[in-house]
Amino acid sequence: MHPAVQARLDRTLGQAAQRHRAPVVRGFGAFLWDKRWFFIALAVGAVLMSFSPPEGLDRRGLILIAMSVVAIILFVTEPVPLPTVALMIILGQVVLLGIDSTSVAESLMSDSVLFIMGSLMLAVAVVKQKLDKRIAYWIVRMTGTGTINVCVGISIVSGILASFIGEHTVAAMMLPVAITLITLTSEDSRKVRGLAAVLLFSISYGCSIAGIGTPSGGARNAIMIGYWKEFFYDPTNPETAKYVVDYLTWMLYSYPIFLIQLPFVTLILFYTFKPEHRNISRAVVRLREQIRAQGPMKSADWVSIAAFAVVLSGWLTFSDTLGLGTVAIFGAVAFLVIGLVRWEDLNSGVNWGVVLLYAAAISLGVQMKDSGAALWVANAFLDLLSPLGIEGGIPLWTAVSALTTGVTNMMSNGAAVAVIGPITLKMAAAAGESPLLIGFITAISSAFAYLTVIGTPACTIVYASGYLKTTDFLRVGYRMVIVSTVLLIISASLFWPLIGL
Amino acid sequence: MAGKASRENPETGEPALRDSESPTDVPEAAGPPRFSLLVCIDGTDASYRALRHAVRIGSGTGADLTLLYVRPIDQDLRTGGMQISVVRENLLDWGLELPGGTALRRGRELLVELGWLNKDWQTEFAHVDVQGDPLGDNAIIYSSPEGRSIVLRLLIAPSVASGILDEAKLGEFDLLIVGMPEGEKGSGPGYVSRKIARRVAREHTGAVLVTRAREESDGHLVCIANYEGSIVAAQKHAEIAGRCASPVFLLSVARAADILPDSRKTVATAKERIEKAGIPVSGTTALVGDPVALIVEQGRPHSVIVVSRFQKRTGWRQIFSNSIAFKVLKRAENSVMITR
Numbered sequence: 028m029h030p031a032v033q034a035r036l037d038r039t040l041g042q043a044a045q046r047h048r049a050p051v052v053r054g055f056g057a058f059l060w061d062k063r064w065f066f067i068a069l070a071v072g073a074v075l076m077s078f079s080p081p082e083g084l085d086r087r088g089l090i091l092i093a094m095s096v097v098a099i100i101l102f103v104t105e106p107v108p109l110p111t112v113a114l115m116i117i118l119g120q121v122v123l124l125g126i127d128s129t130s131v132a133e134s135l136m137s138d139s140v141l142f143i144m145g146s147l148m149l150a151v152a153v154v155k156q157k158l159d160k161r162i163a164y165w166i167v168r169m170t171g172t173g174t175i176n177v178c179v180g181i182s183i184v185s186g187i188l189a190s191f192i193g194e195h196t197v198a199a200m201m202l203p204v205a206i207t208l209i210t211l212t213s214e215d216s217r218k219v220r221g222l223a224a225v226l227l228f229s230i231s232y233g234c235s236i237a238g239i240g241t242p243s244g245g246a247r248n249a250i251m252i253g254y255w256k257e258f259f260y261d262p263t264n265p266e267t268a269k270y271v272v273d274y275l276t277w278m279l280y281s282y283p284i285f286l287i288q289l290p291f292v293t294l295i296l297f298y299t300f301k302p303e304h305r306n307i308s309r310a311v312v313r314l315r316e317q318i319r320a321q322g323p324m325k326s327a328d329w330v331s332i333a334a335f336a337v338v339l340s341g342w343l344t345f346s347d348t349l350g351l352g353t354v355a356i357f358g359a360v361a362f363l364v365i366g367l368v369r370w371e372d373l374n375s376g377v378n379w380g381v382v383l384l385y386a387a388a389i390s391l392g393v394q395m396k397d398s399g400a401a402l403w404v405a406n407a408f409l410d411l412l413s414p415l416g417i418e419g420g421i422p423l424w425t426a427v428s429a430l431t432t433g434v435t436n437m438m439s440n441g442a443a444v445a446v447i448g449p450i451t452l453k454m455a456a457a458a459g460e461s462p463l464l465i466g467f468i469t470a471i472s473s474a475f476a477y478l479t480v481i482g483t484p485a486c487t488i489v490y491a492s493g494y495l496k497t498t499d500f501l502r503v504g505y506r507m508v509i510v511s512t513v514l515l516i517i518s519a520s521l522f523w524p525l526i527g528l
Numbered sequence: 529m530a531g532k533a534s535r536e537n538p539e540t541g542e543p544a545l546r547d548s549e550s551p552t553d554v555p556e557a558a559g560p561p562r563f564s565l566l567v568c569i570d571g572t573d574a575s576y577r578a579l580r581h582a583v584r585i586g587s588g589t590g591a592d593l594t595l596l597y598v599r600p601i602d603q604d605l606r607t608g609g610m611q612i613s614v615v616r617e618n619l620l621d622w623g624l625e626l627p628g629g630t631a632l633r634r635g636r637e638l639l640v641e642l643g644w645l646n647k648d649w650q651t652e653f654a655h656v657d658v659q660g661d662p663l664g665d666n667a668i669i670y671s672s673p674e675g676r677s678i679v680l681r682l683l684i685a686p687s688v689a690s691g692i693l694d695e696a697k698l699g700e701f702d703l704l705i706v707g708m709p710e711g712e713k714g715s716g717p718g719y720v721s722r723k724i725a726r727r728v729a730r731e732h733t734g735a736v737l738v739t740r741a742r743e744e745s746d747g748h749l750v751c752i753a754n755y756e757g758s759i760v761a762a763q764k765h766a767e768i769a770g771r772c773a774s775p776v777f778l779l780s781v782a783r784a785a786d787i788l789p790d791s792r793k794t795v796a797t798a799k800e801r802i803e804k805a806g807i808p809v810s811g812t813t814a815l816v817g818d819p820v821a822l823i824v825e826q827g828r829p830h831s832v833i834v835v836s837r838f839q840k841r842t843g844w845r846q847i848f849s850n851s852i853a854f855k856v857l858k859r860a861e862n863s864v865m866i867t868r
Contacts, residue, residue: 028652028669031562032592032677039681039698040654040665057731061690147609154614157621195608199615203622210624246608381609441608484608488615493571493627493716 064104072097076123081403087124088400094119095391095400099446102438110380113387120394134393135386138350139253143246143441144382145355149338150196151376152359152368156331159200162188164318166204172308175297178225181205182233182292189233190240190285191339195484201230206492207317211310216494222302223494225293228503232292232477234485236511238440239471240285242277242351243342246385246441249351251470252277253389254448258396259462269463273347279526280467284518291510299503331367334358388445395449405454419458424468424519427451428512431472436482440473464528468519475511477504563591563768566701568692568728570597570720571631574707578739579635581863582705583642585737585772593644594679594699595635597628597718598691601684616663626663627716632680645670645678658684688717689724689731696732703768703865704728705737729857729866737832737865738857747775747810748865749830751823751856752798754780754790759798761836761867763805769832770807778802778812779826781819788816820855827860834865 059066075093080086094116101112120131162184170180181201189197205226213219238244242252252272259270338358345354362368395401408430412418417426431451435443448469455465476482480490480497489495567582569575579595586593602612616626625633639645649670657664666682685691696704706725720728729736748769750762762778769776778798780791791814799809815822827833835853857864 028650028671029562029592029675029677031564032669032671032679035564035592035594035699036654036667036669036679038700039695040656040667061686143609150608150610151614154610154618159618159622193608195610199610199618202615203619203624206619206624207622376611376614378607378609378611385609439608484610487607488612491612491615491627491717492619493630493718495716496719 062106064100065106068097068100068104068106071100083406084400084403085398088395088398088403090119090123091391091395091398091400092404094123095395095446098388098391099434099438102442102446108380110383113380113384116387116391120390124394126394131390134390135383137253137257137386137389138352139246139249139389140382140386141350141352142243142249142355143352143385144377145352145357145359146193146243146246146249147377147382148359148373149335149355149362150193150199151373152362153192153196153331153335154199154376155368155372156328158328158331159203160318160321161324161328162200163204163207163314167311167315167318172306172311174222174225174302174305174307175293177208177307177311178229178296179293181226181229182289185230185233186237186240186285186289188237189485190237190244190282192335193243193245193484194234194238195488197234198230198485198488201234202227202488202492204314205230205489206494207314208307208310209494211313212304212307219303220494221300222304222307224300224499224503225296225302227489227492227495228296228300228499229292231483231485231489232296232507233289235474235477235483236288236292237285238483238485239474240278240282241342242272242274242346243339243355245474247444247470247473248277248281250385250389250441250444251448251466252351254392254452255462255466257393258449258452271347272463274342274351280523280528281471283522284471284515287514287518288511291514292507295503295506295510299506300499327367330365331362334361334365334367337361385441385445388442392445392449396453401449402453402457404450405457408450408454409458419460421516421520423454423458423460424465425512425516427454427465427468428472428475428515431469432475432508432512435473435476436478439481440476440483443476444470444473461528464519464523467523467528468515471515472512475508477507477511479504563703564594564699564701565591565703565705566594566596566696566699567635567705568598568707568720569595569631569635570688570707570718571627571634571716572707572709572719574709574739574741575631575720576635576638576707577741578705578707578737579638580642581737581739583639583644585703585705585768586644587772590674590676591702592677592679593639594681594695594701595632596681596683596692596695597631598683598685598688598695599628599718600687600691613663628682628718631718632668632682636678636680639678646672648673649678688720689727692720692724692728693731696728696734701734703735703737704732705739708738708740710741726854726857729864730854733868735865735867737863739863740861742862746829746831747777748832748834749777749779749823749827750798750834751819751836752778752780752794753836754782754787754794758836759794759801762798762834763801765834765865765867766802766807766809767805770805774831775810776802776807777810777830779823780814781822782814782816783819785816788814791815819852820859823852823856824859824861827856827862830862832863832865833860834867836867 072093076090080089098112117131120126121128166180166184170176185197185201209219209223242248255270255272259267261267341354412426417423434447451465451469452462455462478501480486565582565586567579649672652669654667655664665684668680670678683691706728708725709722725738729738750765752758752762766776778795780795782788782791795812795814799812802809835856837851837853853866
């Protein structure tokens with residue numbers, strides 16, 4: 028290699044180069060511009076805190092609302108690594124609200140947070156078992172070679188799996204299956220744009236609509252279950268026991284909504300993208316050959332399936348007594364003890380900053396409730412809606428769903444529920460609606476993040492394949508939002524009353 | 529942040545590059561200065577058009593060429609807390625390529641097709657773990673027996689724009705080439721949008737060529753202002769144009785009729801100096817009127833419009849910069865080079 032090229036690589040590829048890439052090194056102006064949303068968020072927070080508290084809200088509530096607004100701006104614009112927002116929430120609670128730091132630290136840990144931590148470890152453990160090729164084999168065996176059949180098969184299998192083990196897990200496992208089918212059909216991605224879109228969206232939307240099916244389908248569900256218990260459950264009042272929602276009860280209300288959405292996914296995708304190939308027999312045959320080379324199921328495969336089955340049965344039977352989080356942690360321990368996964372894999376595969384972020388967001392939500400700030404915002408929102416004739420019933424449900432859908436398309440669905448859950452639950456109480464019903468609508472609508480890449484983990488994962496454009500999400504997403512919202516409201520008004528909600 | 533550079537490629541066992549502790553302690557490379565080009569690749573037709581343009585410029589200069597794909601740092605809240613590296617490792621286990629790898633491989637195939645890269649070139653690998661991502665920053669270096677190099681760079685950065693700007697600055701490239709997407713919409717996380725292309729052109733402190741689909745063959749139109757620096761910049765650019773056998777046309781625009789004689793004089797001086805260097809000048813023009821409108825109009829039949837920018841703007845002042853060069857870049861339908 029020529030010394031000049033070596034010298035250039037030494038300048039650009041190395042530890043020192045990484046230090047030189049920091050925005051602040053590129054000049055103060057560049058730093059300010061890169062971090063502009065951070066400073067705008069802080070300025071907005073400072074301005075809000077400088078106002079006198081309005082009627083019905085005390086100083087503490089005003090500070091909490093300002094902190095929430097700052098957090099939302101930072102969640103949406105991402106000028107700093109998102110765990111930084113968590114650390115800022117902790118600092119804000121201690122410095123601005125004067126809460127004892129030990130109390131703040133205690134408020135960070137709850138069963139919901141344990142569940143998020145445990146389920147993320149389980150997600151990485153399951154992906155590491157390399158069961159994806161087995162699943163792919165079952166799909167192509169069942170579906171044949173027609174593109175529409177393969178897409179239906181992928182949606183159903185992705186959906187059913189995602190409803191129990193989390194959408195990020197399933198999207199990570201199914202993505203190579205879809206990309207293999209695409210590349211085996213054509214090496215030139217431009218010739219299979221439509222095919223790539225229907226296959227990849229079958230995974231992401233299949234996972235997204237299923238993530239609401241069970242409490243273990245996503246962090247948002249565990250967060251809502253935690254909020255119900257925290258906000259409405261009183262151990263001395265037996266009537267409030269209904270607010271401790273167990274695994275099966277959640278499934279009873281949510282799983283049918285996932286199932287009725289399933290057929291619409293394939294219909295909408297085919298109507299929108301019109302794949303170039305109606306039959307992908309060549310790709311399916313070659314995929315089958317690749318998978319057959321794996322040989323029959325090995326004992327480790329069966330052990331990992333059995334371990335997950337034990338965790339699932341634990342969620343079904345013990346979640347109301349032990350808590351969802353405890354069972355998830357048990358599952359992670361089981362995978363580690365059996366030796367199916369190494370701690371190093373879990374440590375590198377889980378972003379612990381995200382656990383911290385959810386913990387801080389939930390802690391902020393609980394403070395919003397305790398201070399009365401959530402109720403104040405809920406009343407203000409209702410006052411805004413009442414001139415439009417939206418005071419309760421289906422109009423209010425639709426408004427809550429629309430609000431949640433809007434927020435979840437701008438930030439992660441878990442963060443969306445953590446931030447707006449306390450407000451919608453208090454809104455339910457103020458409007459005389461069932462907090463369970465409004466809570467379900469909030470949690471389920473948080474899955475309608477079909478419009479953007481960042482809305483759901485599954486969307487982000489399939490986008491990373493490089494086959495989809497951001498505009499593809501808009502093209503198909505609005506149709507999915509309309510259909511899902513209509514189906515949710517129909518279910519809430521016709522189906523849920525039949526089963527006691 | 530940054531991990532330690534690997535000493536060898538884990539797949540082939542071939543020796544990797546050394547990792548310097550500081551960019552400033554790198555010794556000056558021996559030999560005459562080498563012309564170096566940095567081309568942004570994102571897998572779109574626009575980026576491969578830019579690569580073809582780079583090959584045309586580089587063919588005459590014997591340049592070193594670097595193809596750069598920038599992957600933004602993962603925000604793992606978006607994947608629900610599971611690191612996206614788990615997804616990437618799974619794709620690699622299936623024997624599938626990642627988007628950056630595919631885009632760069634297509635770039636390499638294009639260079640082979642154009643006869644710029646042969647099988648007898650020596651290949652080396654370099655890798656550094658960065659941003660907590662084991663896939664990290666990567667480079668594949670192809671060296672010809674004559675000492676010419678082609679580097680395929682896969683870089684992780686906070687954003688695509690900042691990655692391109694940092695690489696161009698730290699690598700001290702002579703020319704940065706970015707394809708301006710037109711009509712087509714790119715895909716994937718490393719996509720260089722129109723907004724990013726404009727930001728790169730605005731903020732980069734060196735020469736930038738923004739290529740467009742329109743390919744007229746009538747050489748380079750070099751615009752000159754009534755400053756010594758502008759004439760020097762024109763001379764430098766004429767050398768590049770001369771090396772790739774492109775005719776050079778000179779244009780100077782006076783805002784008012786009373787400045788026209790100065791503009792004519794500037795053009796004549798530039799022509800004389802360029803021709804003295806052995807590069808023929810195919811034509812000269814000095815006009816009166818709105819510089820942006822005239823440059824865009826006069827530049828229409830040419831393959832590249834070359835405009836200079838002299839104000840030393842840094843930091844936030846760059847962001848609000850609205851010079852003639854950027855107005856030309858925005859309005860022109862063909863490729864525009866901004867020199868500094």
